[in-house]
Amino acid sequence: MGQSLMPAEEAAASAPARESAGVLAEAPAMAVPGGAAPTRESPGPLFRSTSRRRLQERLIGGLLFLCGAASIFTTLGIVAVLLTEAVGFFTEVSPIEFLTGTEWTPLFVPRHFGILPLLCGSLLVAGGAALVALPVGLASAIYLSEYAPDRVRRVLKPALEVLAGIPTVVYGYFALTFITPLLKQIWPQTDVFNAASASIVVGIMIIPMVSSLSEDAMSAVPRSLREGAYALGATRFEVATRTVVPAALSGILASFILALSRAIGETMIVTIAAGATPKLTLNPLESVQTMTAYIAQVSLGETPFGTLEYKTIFAVGLALFAITLLMNLVSLAILRRFREVYE
């Protein structure tokens, strides 16, 4: 990102100079057509509108700034919405109960508002997804960056990225009707809705994210490092695992964190395949409920506006937003440090 700003910054720095140069350039230009075609009424109007053009420039600049600022309003909107409704929720339920309670039964009495079961569900699914996606994604990144011939890479990389474009409902369908029966054949005690099948499929979904971001990081490792290692007698395997991967480690780490944050935020796959039973369990073959699945479940039902149940969406949403925001920020921070190394 530091890099991404450079051209704009340069442009901005030299902008006043350019503008005044533009104005100066008009003076001789005015003389030429005036002299060459004296029969024309006046070439003036073409050039005299400098002040109007300036105004127009200002307006457009302002308009474009508003477009850029829209993103700030989006973030402010998210935070404001989540906070105002969550504050309403926390006047009725103590934050301590919310953060430490081990039961989540907001939709029926006796009501309990402990988010830990939902958090546990989310982490169980994300953890399972990480088990699938991190090794597979990293290994395919290593293959694409260090082993694959150019022609193979040009075919494989976009093909792999198709995985990221499959709609999540279709993944949900796949988890429920293909992976779950498969798991049942291996472990007959598997529930119809279970964390394992959801996490396998979420993992598959985030493979392209891990592999393509990690590959970018590895491709950015200077060739001289590899050649140095080869010159010392390293095999290709040693170059890949002891030179390239360590050198690209921050980028790889950032891709892991981003992918995990994506797994925690994934909604449809877990709603379809992981079930709707909030519980504190580490058994992946049981039905669980994630934070996202709970939010979807409540909004699918007929929950009246303004009730405590309705407000739970915002409290859980706030927790979800905070977790993913933190992960994204950490990953961006790591990435930025990494980029500075090679520039």
Place this chain on the structure above:
Amino acid sequence: MRELEATPESAGGQPEAGRGSQFRPRLRVRRAIGAVFAALCFAATLFGLVVLVVLLVDVWRDGAGALSWDFLNGFPSRRASRAGIKPALVGSAWMLLLTTLFAFPLGVGAALWLEEYAPRTRLTRLIQLNIANLAGVPAVVYGILGLAVFVRTFALGRSIVAGALTLALLVLPVIVISAQEAIRAVPNSIRLGAYALGATRWQTIWHHVLPLALPGILTGTILALSRAIGEAAPLIMIGALAFVPFVPEGPLDSFTVIPIQIFNWISRPQASFHQLAAAASLVLLVLLLGLNAVAILLRNRYSKRY
């Protein structure tokens, strides 16, 4: 590349080893490890592709039988044999149209400001960081925002506009980031040439930078929109209906989209509805494939201009 591996080893490794030093190349073992590792990495790459193929074959096997003209042109029904996806198809088309209308100008505008206008200030850095972060916010959270702002505060109800505005916010960061990349790829010499002829900044952008960056911007936008078309979670949040027995006619009508229809059918226990879900998934995949093909075509056709 393969020769690179062999040369340094045979040149440096083997002769040295004989001179009584502690260094033992163990080349055979290391090569074997390397070969196993390479095979594993290759297998990992193939794993993703194999799963992709299995998924597509699975959906095709389950759903192809239910595909028919009546299915495309029919309305949802409580009887699986009669149900169709016409309202969902029309709803998705509306969604695509309106989301583009909202997100494209806003996204390109933001990208232009960031690349061509933004001064080097903290505010600019904040906006850039903010956009990168928004790209990682879960889709349901956008749904919550849409529910509270568009459905409630703006009183748009559970309408197409409310859904499209929500989706527009969701894809906006992706559009901005890809448009920025496309704009950045326009060589600076073109801007300088325009300035030298006395063009103002906006004239330069409008007549020179934008036309050159447009294929890249369009490619990124189409890819972002294909994400929006497959998205169900934020629309469930704002209350898109699962059972819409009519074709929406205006932007304020209630609606459903294909992903929500699929979700609705999967949620039912009967296998006959699962078959419908697979068939609708096929329709959705074909739609996405079409969008992606357009994007790839644009990229290949125009990417080598400078």
